[in-house]
Amino acid sequence: MTILGIETSCDDTCAALIEAKSGKFRVLKNVVASQAELHKKYGGVVPEVAARQHVETIIPVINEAIMGAKRSSSKNSRPKIDAIAVTSGPGLITSLHVGVETAKALSLAWGLPLISINHIEGHIYSSLLHKSPSPIPRRGSGGGNVENRKIYFPAIALIVSGGHTELILMAKHGKYRLLGRTRDDAAGEAFDKSAKMLNLPYPGGPEISKRAEKGNPQAFAIPRPMIQENNFEFSFSGMKNAIRLLIERLRTDAPSERLSDATLNDLCASIEHAIVDVLTTKSLKAAEKYNPKTFILAGGVAANKKLRQTLKNSLPKKTRLLVPALNYCMDNAAMIAIAGYYHAKRDSSTNTQSVHIPKKNFQKCATLKANANWELVN
Ligand code: KG4
Ligand code: ZN
Numbered sequence: 001m002t003i004l005g006i007e008t009s010c011d012d013t014c015a016a017l018i019e020a021k022s023g024k025f026r027v028l029k030n031v032v033a034s035q036a037e038l039h040k041k042y043g044g045v046v047p048e049v050a051a052r053q054h055v056e057t058i059i060p061v062i063n064e065a066i067m068g069a070k071r072s073s074s075k076n077s078r079p080k081i082d083a084i085a086v087t088s089g090p091g092l093i094t095s096l097h098v099g100v101e102t103a104k105a106l107s108l109a110w111g112l113p114l115i116s117i118n119h120i121e122g123h124i125y126s127s128l129l130h131k132s133p134s135p136i137p138r139r140g141s142g143g144g145n146v147e148n149r150k151i152y153f154p155a156i157a158l159i160v161s162g163g164h165t166e167l168i169l170m171a172k173h174g175k176y177r178l179l180g181r182t183r184d185d186a187a188g189e190a191f192d193k194s195a196k197m198l199n200l201p202y203p204g205g206p207e208i209s210k211r212a213e214k215g216n217p218q219a220f221a222i223p224r225p226m227i228q229e230n231n232f233e234f235s236f237s238g239m240k241n242a243i244r245l246l247i248e249r250l251r252t253d254a255p256s257e258r259l260s261d262a263t264l265n266d267l268c269a270s271i272e273h274a275i276v277d278v279l280t281t282k283s284l285k286a287a288e289k290y291n292p293k294t295f296i297l298a299g300g301v302a303a304n305k306k307l308r309q310t311l312k313n314s315l316p317k318k319t320r321l322l323v324p325a326l327n328y329c330m331d332n333a334a335m336i337a338i339a340g341y342y343h344a345k346r347d348s349s350t351n352t353q354s355v356h357i358p359k360k361n362f363q364k365c366a367t368l369k370a371n372a373n374w375e376l377v378n
Contacts, residue, residue, distance in 0.1 A: 001082045005337030008099030009091025009119045011035040011045045013057040015065035016333035020341040025147040029065045030334045033057045051094035085115040085340025089374030096370035115340040120376045123298040124157045126335035127322035152293035161299035162188035167232045180232025190236040208268045215269030222274035303329040
């Protein structure tokens, strides 16, 4: 099966082409047009700006993704694709609309099934991608690395990004139960907002973790809200306030109110340590209770080296840790296409509703709508 994935839930315009066969994948092309530079000056994503940029970029990005695809006959004929998978939620509604409406148009024009994918589910499946994307395949040559990782069940997924912090129990493909989530800010937001308070550029996670390598994680005591509570919920807004007060105090005490490089590094190390500590403590509690065969760490914050390492060192030996390759931690469409493959496989046997087949039912395809608050539970 060749699947075109489309992802526009936040500030990256993404399209990817994957080939899937019996649970093995080949990423033929993975295109990500990042808007990070555009939003840098605002210190965060501005929804209206993101949506406008998606509108400008979506077609060139899809075009690049399908360039290497086989064609039916003549040069301009439609590419040989079996289905289109698109993120329809959760995310920024105006951004989601661009991907969803484009996918609907292509699905109707090409007569292809359209698969609606939850963004969080996409991140879960990104854990199957552990190799960097291959060089651009020549037309018709296939190419790309074959990915043959597997999720063994039960599995637990910790999804940590700029918008999400969720612990999910997965009984099998397509069967999800939310164990807990953040009550306020997401873990990525805690990194981003701390960086903003320290005048470090957006996105803050990579900046903080770079400086943290040179700092002392014990230098400052940062509170870890809810860490001892007997549940799988998180809270980062109290931590953020404590960090703000600490920075204000250090600035007042510093000569000309400027933090030294060494203090900045120590602050970054202490902030990273606190966030990682909360995430790993709750993850280990969940692993202890549910005994998963696989533990999945995914989402933008999964790129954090300390988090990857700490989880790897502390999970029980019998639990396999699956973490995507660094470039697949951030939003991408390869993960959406792979999630789409599992939907297609399931739907052909269970006849559920996620696959919209325009050839047989144009009405159904047309009714697919973006849903900013789509919950991944069933
Ligand atoms: O998954 P993603 O690309 O977009 C969302 O769906 O939010 O995640 C972006 C988030 C940002 O908050 C960014 O600061 C964080 O991932 N991030 C990191 C690192 N790299 C990216 N956080 C901590 N350490 C990193 N190395
Ligand atoms: Zn994401």
